[in-house]
Amino acid sequence: MILNTPSNRRKRGAQPADIAAGLQSDIVSGTLTAGQVLQQDRIAAQFGVSRMPVREALALLAARGLVDLTANRSARVAALTREDLIDIFDLRVAAETLAIRLALPQITNAQIDRAAALQAQIKASDVARFATLNSQFHQVLYAPCARPRLIAHIAQLALAADRYLRAIHAVFDYGDKSNLEHHALLSACHARDEAAAVACLERHITAARDVLADRMAQQD
Amino acid sequence: MILNTPSNRRKRGAQPADIAAGLQSDIVSGTLTAGQVLQQDRIAAQFGVSRMPVREALALLAARGLVDLTANRSARVAALTREDLIDIFDLRVAAETLAIRLALPQITNAQIDRAAALQAQIKASDVARFATLNSQFHQVLYAPCARPRLIAHIAQLALAADRYLRAIHAVFDYGDKSNLEHHALLSACHARDEAAAVACLERHITAARDVLADRMAQQD
DNA sequence: ATATCAAGCATTGGATACAATTTACTTCTT
DNA sequence: AAGAAGTAAATTGTATCCAATGCTTGATAT
Numbered sequence: 001m002i003l004n005t006p007s008n009r010r011k012r013g014a015q016p017a018d019i020a021a022g023l024q025s026d027i028v029s030g031t032l033t034a035g036q037v038l039q040q041d042r043i044a045a046q047f048g049v050s051r052m053p054v055r056e057a058l059a060l061l062a063a064r065g066l067v068d069l070t071a072n073r074s075a076r077v078a079a080l081t082r083e084d085l086i087d088i089f090d091l092r093v094a095a096e097t098l099a100i101r102l103a104l105p106q107i108t109n110a111q112i113d114r115a116a117a118l119q120a121q122i123k124a125s126d127v128a129r130f131a132t133l134n135s136q137f138h139q140v141l142y143a144p145c146a147r148p149r150l151i152a153h154i155a156q157l158a159l160a161a162d163r164y165l166r167a168i169h170a171v172f173d174y175g176d177k178s179n180l181e182h183h184a185l186l187s188a189c190h191a192r193d194e195a196a197a198v199a200c201l202e203r204h205i206t207a208a209r210d211v212l213a214d215r216m217a218q219q220d
Numbered sequence: 221m222i223l224n225t226p227s228n229r230r231k232r233g234a235q236p237a238d239i240a241a242g243l244q245s246d247i248v249s250g251t252l253t254a255g256q257v258l259q260q261d262r263i264a265a266q267f268g269v270s271r272m273p274v275r276e277a278l279a280l281l282a283a284r285g286l287v288d289l290t291a292n293r294s295a296r297v298a299a300l301t302r303e304d305l306i307d308i309f310d311l312r313v314a315a316e317t318l319a320i321r322l323a324l325p326q327i328t329n330a331q332i333d334r335a336a337a338l339q340a341q342i343k344a345s346d347v348a349r350f351a352t353l354n355s356q357f358h359q360v361l362y363a364p365c366a367r368p369r370l371i372a373h374i375a376q377l378a379l380a381a382d383r384y385l386r387a388i389h390a391v392f393d394y395g396d397k398s399n400l401e402h403h404a405l406l407s408a409c410h411a412r413d414e415a416a417a418v419a420c421l422e423r424h425i426t427a428a429r430d431v432l433a434d435r436m437a438q439q440d
Numbered sequence: 441a442t443a444t445c446a447a448g449c450a451t452t453g454g455a456t457a458c459a460a461t462t463t464a465c466t467t468c469t470t
Numbered sequence: 471a472a473g474a475a476g477t478a479a480a481t482t483g484t485a486t487c488c489a490a491t492g493c494t495t496g497a498t499a500t
Contacts, residue, residue, distance in 0.1 A: 011291070011461095012291065012292055012459090012460060012461065012482085012483060012484085013290075013291020013292050013461090013482080013483065014291065015483085015484080016483095039450095039451070039452095040451075040452070041450095041451075041452095049484075049485090050484060050485045050486075051452085051485090052483080052484055052485065052486095053483080053484070055276075055452090055453090056275070056276075056279060056483095059276060059279050059280075059283075060279070060283075063279075063280075063283035065369070070233075071231070071232065071233020071234065071452085071453085071491090072232055072233050072451085072452055072453070072490080072491050072492065073451090073452080073491090073492070074451070074452080074492095084368075084369065087367045087368065087369040087370060088369060090318060090322075090367070090370070091315070091318070091369060091370060091373065093318075094314040094315060094317075094318045095311070095314060095315075097314075098310060098311070098313075098314045102310075147303075147307045147310070148304075148307065149285070149304065149307040149308060149311060150307060150310070150311055153311065153373075232452085232453060232454085232489095232490060232491065233452085233453065233491090235453085235454080236453095259480095259481070259482095260481075260482070261480090261481075261482095269454075269455090270454060270455045270456075271455090271482085272453080272454050272455070272456095273453080273454065275482090275483090276453095291461095291482085291483085292460080292461050292462065292481085292482055292483070293461090293462075293481090293482080294462095294481070294482080
């Protein structure tokens, strides 16, 4: 139980963001499962605050698509469906191929090396760290495009995608394949080969989509 | 001044959405200009409610990118910049070309006719109605793809784009060109020619981007 | 046995009250 | 006169309180 004692109290406008971050990590990691009710009272008690900042936190999570809000009804953790999964990954292809096209002319070798270093960590990481490191790897490559909206959109999609990755436990199935694809992407970036990078990225994301979609079809 | 008398009071959870809709139309139409401060007290008084639903409304608008929120500081109407404009329109190309590709195999002739009817109205409409009709025209063509996230994302981008359209008053410059492009798009849809529709849409949105970006460069 | 309705309980939405932070203004110093 | 510092006013963030809505349970009728 996290209490709001004077020692660990955050600055005045930071509580909703903190609560949202806490809930978000529980939702993405699967501690809070799809469809679970999120009562304002209980969350408020958990974080040692009143219901007011909790309501704002839930609104933030609803904007990120992690929570479903209905008027006069308890909030619920958003559902995971095969249709939504496909929706997310197709949006990722559209957004991330745009980002890599815009980023490639601006990217430096140092930035590519940073991505390569992250990829090295990914190889020797467990399931929990895979998702975040994988997101970081991609975002390092896109950052040079300097498009705030595009970057924010990709980050939001990565969050939604991570939920599926963690929930479906398909990481091991396509982990090796993903590593190979990351290396191919890095090569294309080094060569500043836009067409190759775009094609590589599209295959990479589509492959993940198909593996996960197949797994979901089995589980249902 | 809109009062919250029993006669026009909305249902219990609807106030934030109503307030957000009111503010949104003022922001998009330009009644509220970029950078303008939005004090919770005043808005609450205007709508005849307390500050609480106003805060939620502002949070909604912040999620849509129409308002900037900073902790302990007054909300402000989001700025209009040339960089953001380009960001938005490039995202539109990525999202809308995906939508038309997914929609084309599903679309019916009746739906295409509905879009054509909207296009006819656009020709004989003033500046204020152009933006909304134009958005509707596009969304009718995309709807058959049946992708909730994609559709919502496009709607949000259309909103952001409308602000620039109305603020920059460049509608008349490219209105005729836009009409021609809409007809070309409709033809491609009738023929179920995916490549033509995508190319047409990309040119259409990019052309609008360039006209508006040029105008902004002049105004600054 | 099942469906329907009512009453009480649980939970959310909104108003009011208070605390913390920022902004504006005044005053003092150089 | 310009700038710094301090103080008061304005404004936001959080807590508490009340009203409205939804949910659950149990009784009743079919």
